[in-house]
Amino acid sequence: MDTPPPQTEPTAPTDADIAAVKKQLGRVPRGLRAIAHRCPCGNPDVVETAPRLEDGTPFPTLYYLTCPRAASAIGTLEAEGVMKEMTARLAADPELAAAYRAAHEDYIARRDAIEVLEGFPSAGGMPDRVKCLHVLVGHALAVGPGVNPLGDEAIAMLPEWWRKGPCVGTCGTEESGAADESGATGEREDGV
Helix, strand or coil: CCCCCCCCCCCCCCCHHHHHHHHHHCCCCCCEEEEECCCCCCCCCEEECCCEEECCCCCCCEEEECCCCHHHHHHHHHHCCHHHHHHHHHHCCCCHHHHHHHHHHHHHHHHCCCCCCCCCCCCCCCCCCCCCHHHEEEEEEHHHCCHHHHHHHHHHHHHCCCCCCCCCCCCCCCEEEEEEEEHHHCCCCCCC
């Protein structure tokens, strides 16, 4: 990617944001707390979710990537073996492993600041492996560069998914986002 998406401040979701996320996911979002990152096109692309869903079910995925174009591009990276390569690098590079562990600790601290989920992992395979690039990219976009090194790397590998304009519209014209949000790898690990 030539230019990564700019950092944005978290905001409370507006009715238009909720409508866009619903179109992106093909259903009403669960546990929505905030828009954690906004795509350069203007739509949400990462949401912050509650550590527990409305029915009390624990939901450890704090940052959830909603943009179907970004999710599809990430699925392509996963299918190309990027996760396996990153996991191998964690085992061989103590400095990278320490930075990734710090990303895990950041994720847990941010989630615990909302509600502690005792005994639940962070997400995406952190801190020892890479299980879901969607989670790592969502974390990196939400908190900004320099926190999740592998999320930052994955973002740098992505095309500029926003260049074609919004992935969904909120005024009756939309590109379907629900058809294949996972890209080439099947179900996403983060589960929203």
